[in-house]
Amino acid sequence: MNSNTQNLEIFIQSPDLQIPTRALTLPPNLTIRNLKLSFLSQISSIHQTLASSSFFTLNGRLLSDSDTVENSGVTSLSTLSLKFRLSGGGGDGGATGAESRDCYLNMYAEKKPDKCDPNEQRLSKWLNCALSNEPLKHPIVVDYLGNLFNKQALVEALLTKKLPKAFSHIKGLKDMIAVELASIPGSDSPSGGDVKFQCPITGLEFNGKYKFYALKTCGHVLSSKALKEVKSSTCHVCHKEFLESDKIIINGNEEEVIVLREKMEIEKMKLREKKVKKVKNGEMGVCNDGVKLSGTKHAIDLKGPQKISGKIETNGKDVNGLKANGKRFKAGDSAPAHANKEVYASIFTSSRKSEFKETYSCRSLPLGRN
Known part of the structure; x- marks a missing residue:
C-alpha cells in the first residue's frame, strides 16, 4: 500500500x-x-x-x-x-487582553476605608474604656466631659505621661469622678460585644440607645428616663442630694460636650478665684504653729494691733525653742558660752561695715592684713 x-x-x-x-x-x-x-x-x-x-x-x-x-x-x-478554551474573551464580562495594565494597578492604588458597622462603633464606645479600648470593669471613672475610663489605665497614663492630647484636660485624680455602673444579672463574664450594664431604676440597657447621666455627688449612673419619670433632688439609689449642675451626660453628642466643656472651664475659674481670695485674707499664710507671715514678700495684708511688717509675729509663743515678745531676732543673743557675740553674729550677716577692702584673689585677707 x-x-x-x-x-x-x-x-x-x-x-x-x-x-x-x-x-x-x-x-x-x-x-x-x-x-x-x-x-x-x-x-x-x-x-x-x-x-x-x-x-x-x-x-x-x-x-x-x-x-x-x-x-x-x-x-x-x-x-x-x-x-x-476558558470562558471569557470579550462581550461576556471577561478580559480581552486589550486593557492596560494600569487599569488593574489603579484599582488597588488607593485603599478604600473599611466599612464599620455603626452599631458596633456605638456599642464599643459605651462598653470599652475611652483610653485603652478594653472592656469597662470596676473601678470605673468619668471625666467632666462624659468619657468613661478604666481607672487603672487612666492613672498609668498619667504617671507615665502618655495621656493623649484629647484628654489633656485631665491633670490628676481631682479631674476624675468614680462612678458605679449597675451590672445586668448574669453578665459578669459576657462574651465580646454583649451589653453588661443597665439603669438600676428602669432596667434600660447601657448601649448608647438611651441617654445616661453620672451624678457627681455620689457617682451613680442613671438613665434620663429615670430622672424624668421620678423627679427628685436626691439620687434614686442612695438618696443623696444633688443639683442640676451635678449631672454629667455620658458620651454626649458634639453640642452636649461643648456645654460640658464650658461648665468645666467656669468651675476651674471659680476655683482659682477662691484661692486668690484665701491668699488676700491671709488664710494661706498661716503656719502649723500659729505663726503668720506678713509683708510685701508674702503678699499678705494682716490686720490687727500686733502687725509687724517684715517680721515674724509670735504673740509670745516659743518658736524653735526661742521665746520672743514682738522683738527682732538677733543672732548674737543666742551665741554659745565663751563665744564672741560679734564674731558669732558675723556668721549669719554681712551687714557689718569694714574699713578694709577685699582683694580680687582672696576674700579672707583684706588689704593691710596680708
Missing part, C-alpha cells in the same frame, strides 16, 4: 474530560475538525458544542481545524491532547 494512503495509529488524551487515553486509527487526509467530531461523538451527545470550544495540540503546538492530519505533522503513534 502507498504510504500516502496508509492509516495512522494515534493516541488521544484529554485531561479536562478526565477520561483515559484512547487509541484511534484514521486516514491521513482526515481534517482536524472531523477528528474532533469523531472523537467527541463517542463520549458525549453534545459533541457539536464541545467541538467549537476545543482544540488539539501536538507537543504543545496548536493544530488548525482546517488542516489535515498529515499536513499537521501528525505521524503514527503520535499523542494528541484535546483541550478546551
Whole structure:
C-alpha cells in the first residue's frame, strides 16, 4: 500500500474530560475538525458544542481545524491532547487582553476605608474604656466631659505621661469622678460585644440607645428616663442630694460636650478665684504653729494691733525653742558660752561695715592684713 494512503495509529488524551487515553486509527487526509467530531461523538451527545470550544495540540503546538492530519505533522503513534478554551474573551464580562495594565494597578492604588458597622462603633464606645479600648470593669471613672475610663489605665497614663492630647484636660485624680455602673444579672463574664450594664431604676440597657447621666455627688449612673419619670433632688439609689449642675451626660453628642466643656472651664475659674481670695485674707499664710507671715514678700495684708511688717509675729509663743515678745531676732543673743557675740553674729550677716577692702584673689585677707 502507498504510504500516502496508509492509516495512522494515534493516541488521544484529554485531561479536562478526565477520561483515559484512547487509541484511534484514521486516514491521513482526515481534517482536524472531523477528528474532533469523531472523537467527541463517542463520549458525549453534545459533541457539536464541545467541538467549537476545543482544540488539539501536538507537543504543545496548536493544530488548525482546517488542516489535515498529515499536513499537521501528525505521524503514527503520535499523542494528541484535546483541550478546551476558558470562558471569557470579550462581550461576556471577561478580559480581552486589550486593557492596560494600569487599569488593574489603579484599582488597588488607593485603599478604600473599611466599612464599620455603626452599631458596633456605638456599642464599643459605651462598653470599652475611652483610653485603652478594653472592656469597662470596676473601678470605673468619668471625666467632666462624659468619657468613661478604666481607672487603672487612666492613672498609668498619667504617671507615665502618655495621656493623649484629647484628654489633656485631665491633670490628676481631682479631674476624675468614680462612678458605679449597675451590672445586668448574669453578665459578669459576657462574651465580646454583649451589653453588661443597665439603669438600676428602669432596667434600660447601657448601649448608647438611651441617654445616661453620672451624678457627681455620689457617682451613680442613671438613665434620663429615670430622672424624668421620678423627679427628685436626691439620687434614686442612695438618696443623696444633688443639683442640676451635678449631672454629667455620658458620651454626649458634639453640642452636649461643648456645654460640658464650658461648665468645666467656669468651675476651674471659680476655683482659682477662691484661692486668690484665701491668699488676700491671709488664710494661706498661716503656719502649723500659729505663726503668720506678713509683708510685701508674702503678699499678705494682716490686720490687727500686733502687725509687724517684715517680721515674724509670735504673740509670745516659743518658736524653735526661742521665746520672743514682738522683738527682732538677733543672732548674737543666742551665741554659745565663751563665744564672741560679734564674731558669732558675723556668721549669719554681712551687714557689718569694714574699713578694709577685699582683694580680687582672696576674700579672707583684706588689704593691710596680708
